[in-house]
Amino acid sequence: MSNSFKTFLKHTAKDFHNQSVNPPIVRASTIIFKSMQDIRKMQNKAKKNPTGGHFDYGRQGTSTTHILQQILSKLEESYFTFLTPTGFGSVFLAIFSVTRPGDEMIVADPVYSPTRLLSQDFLKEFNIKTTFYDPNDLKTLEKAVTNKTKLIFVENPGSNTFDFQDLGKIISIAKKHKILTAIDNTWGTPYFLKPIKLGFDMSIVSATKYYSGHSDVMGGSLAVNKKVFAKVKNAERVTGLRLGPDDAYLITRGLRTLDVRLDRHRENAKKVAEFLSKFKNIKLLYPYKKDSYNFRMWKKYYSGASGLMGIRIKAKSEKSVVKFVNNLKLFGHGYSWGGFESLALHQNIKEQGNRNYLKLEKNEHLVRFHIGLEDPSDLIADIKQSLKYLK
Numbered sequence: 001m002s003n004s005f006k007t008f009l010k011h012t013a014k015d016f017h018n019q020s021v022n023p024p025i026v027r028a029s030t031i032i033f034k035s036m037q038d039i040r041k042m043q044n045k046a047k048k049n050p051t052g053g054h055f056d057y058g059r060q061g062t063s064t065t066h067i068l069q070q071i072l073s074k075l076e077e078s079y080f081t082f083l084t085p086t087g088f089g090s091v092f093l094a095i096f097s098v099t100r101p102g103d104e105m106i107v108a109d110p111v112y113s114p115t116r117l118l119s120q121d122f123l124k125e126f127n128i129k130t131t132f133y134d135p136n137d138l139k140t141l142e143k144a145v146t147n148k149t150k151l152i153f154v155e156n157p158g159s160n161t162f163d164f165q166d167l168g169k170i171i172s173i174a175k176k177h178k179i180l181t182a183i184d185n186t187w188g189t190p191y192f193l194k195p196i197k198l199g200f201d202m203s204i205v206s207a208t209k210y211y212s213g214h215s216d217v218m219g220g221s222l223a224v225n226k227k228v229f230a231k232v233k234n235a236e237r238v239t240g241l242r243l244g245p246d247d248a249y250l251i252t253r254g255l256r257t258l259d260v261r262l263d264r265h266r267e268n269a270k271k272v273a274e275f276l277s278k279f280k281n282i283k284l285l286y287p288y289k290k291d292s293y294n295f296r297m298w299k300k301y302y303s304g305a306s307g308l309m310g311i312r313i314k315a316k317s318e319k320s321v322v323k324f325v326n327n328l329k330l331f332g333h334g335y336s337w338g339g340f341e342s343l344a345l346h347q348n349i350k351e352q353g354n355r356n357y358l359k360l361e362k363n364e365h366l367v368r369f370h371i372g373l374e375d376p377s378d379l380i381a382d383i384k385q386s387l388k389y390l391k
């Protein structure tokens with residue numbers, strides 16, 4: 001990328017389309033050719049250059065999805081980027097591409113709960129065994145390696161507990177044992193962390209979150225290096241896991257302001273974090289200053305922090321924690337995150353699939369905030385008025 005990340009994001013259509021400011025939405029099932037010879041010519045081109053955007057049928061994509069793939073490959077500094085209809089589709093595609101019956105996987109204990117349930121339950125039925133490792137003790141990862149281990153699956157930071165891991169160490173363990181690696185990088189996006197450059201084989205982002213940024217579209221991306229490209233391409237072909245052009249267009253549109261939004265999410269989150277850090281009954285899970293939880297490990301790899309944070313609240317009554325969340329006026333209560341709006345959830349950890357390494361103290365409860373683009377002083381005032389419900 002010759003221009004800076006920020007400039008590149010604004011000029012995406014110019015670089016890849018070169019006509020109207022925005023690329024057209026090309027919808028297609030059938031793609032028409034003049035003759036059978038032309039169909040064969042296109043198929044040969046696709047074989048020779050499988051990342052080149054040569055399509056003979058709509059399920060393979062159109063120019064609209066190809067533009068988004070090119071943009072994301074530049075951002076990720078990846079060999080190629082696959083697009084799926086949801087972020088979880090990208091998680092599945094990554095795992096399905098490189099594991100087979102009899103293989104083993106090592107997965108971070110605090111992964112997004114559907115990723116955990118996929119690994120511990122569903123894949124077990126296909127004789128793929130998963131061991132979970134402690135994100136704060138990588139000896140548990142190395143101990144889990146066997147000669148059947150095919151994949152280490154990381155999510156950074158860990159869902160809800162926001163554990164930042166030593167990513168370089170994970171990569172060196174994987175390289176030593178010739179194991180492939182995947183990371184869910186939805187929290188940081190390649191704006192703050194570039195996993196492929198760091199040495200990961202696969203990097204997943206739920207485009208539903210910050211890429212689209214407006215809570216109105218679902219999608220996923222799976223950036224890969226050259227080593228795993230053919231395996232993922234084959235899995236993509238047989239599963240038909242591909243993003244439609246309308247969603248690709250919306251995600252491309254969202255990407256133009258990714259940096260602007262993320263910079264503001266970070267500024268707002270920092271202000272809210274400063275406020276929350278004043279309370280003795282609250283432990284903040286957000287790397288906003290030197291002595292904050294996991295700051296060192298975050299700083300080692302990330303150039304910034306997004307708007308999602310957790311807090312551990314000490315309260316005798318769980319009901320009072322729910323009341324605190326319910327009485328927030330500016331924070332919606334709902335799943336997903338990464339849009340323009342603030343959200344708050346009381347996290348019932350028992351609903352998230354069992355964890356092996358989570359140590360919640362007695363009377364400790366988890367709440368997750370997504371800090372949106374509102375005026376942070378309004379968000380702080382809202383939290384302040386609701387804190388009185390904590391007992």
Ligand SMILES: Cc1ncc(COP(=O)(O)O)c(C=O)c1O
Pocket residue numbers: 086087088089091112155159184186187206207208209218219220336337
């Ligand atoms: C960290 C993380 N990864 C993946 C996903 C799945 O993304 P999607 O909702 O687009 O399927 C989510 C969704 O909340 C998530 O939080």
